Amino acid sequence: MFEIQPMNAEAYRQQTRRSTVMIALIFLALAMALSTLAVAVFGEPGGDNLRFNIGGVFAAVLVMVALMRQVFWTRPWMAPAVYSWQLKRSLMSITNVMHHVTTAVEAGDPTAMKLLRFYHLGLSQMHQLDGNSSDHGQLNREMEQHKARMDALGIDTEQTRLDPAWIETVKQASR
Incomplete structure (x- = not known):
């Protein structure tokens, strides 16, 4: 995790x-x-x-x-680079199933919503760490919209942990 x-x-x-x-x-x-x-x-x-x-x-x-x-x-001395690599791997694992995630989010699946929230938070941090502010405005809008939807449904928005089981759950749900 x-x-x-x-x-x-x-x-x-x-x-x-x-x-x-x-x-x-x-x-x-x-x-x-x-x-x-x-x-x-x-x-x-x-x-x-x-x-x-x-x-x-x-x-x-x-x-x-x-x-x-x-x-x-x-x-x-390698800890920041290792952390970055692990963060990027985690984000890529979600990117690979993003079509499942977006479909499940549109259907109101809480697990998919948590997964997308983690993805937004991780991507935001990666942009910040890399000093990439070009896509930050669009990401912030998407993050705020998604957070508001989660708040409305009573789902915790502090999704700083990626549970690999979420990915499998979302993949299975969209089959």
Whole structure:
């Protein structure tokens, strides 16, 4: 279950820039080291060693994937980037069934209404964190209309947690 956490947008952007630079520098160092090692071990002096250089870069990609999954993902300096990734994954899981959600919302399904409210809140936060204000006006109008409808039906509008079962319920209801 994913939960939307309050987050300072400026601090988020600063921390994600820092983690991105750290990951990029580690990757560059690994790629250079592994390419150099591959050429030294398998290459020919004065020969065409491009394939060994490419092999070293490819090996660096594989090592970085392993490092990201096993080491970096749980580090505090990666927390904002991990949170953002999880938020985007949650929003995408709803986007993938949005046609079911909108149909169920129009029919007055409370689960779909909660799901759409979470989607609005998550999307709003993502726009804020990314500094994307271009679509914010339209989103705010949709959010307010939907919130008013939920209030009128007595449904709690503080939907900061995504229950994956809601997605399955909405999908099943529209079949």
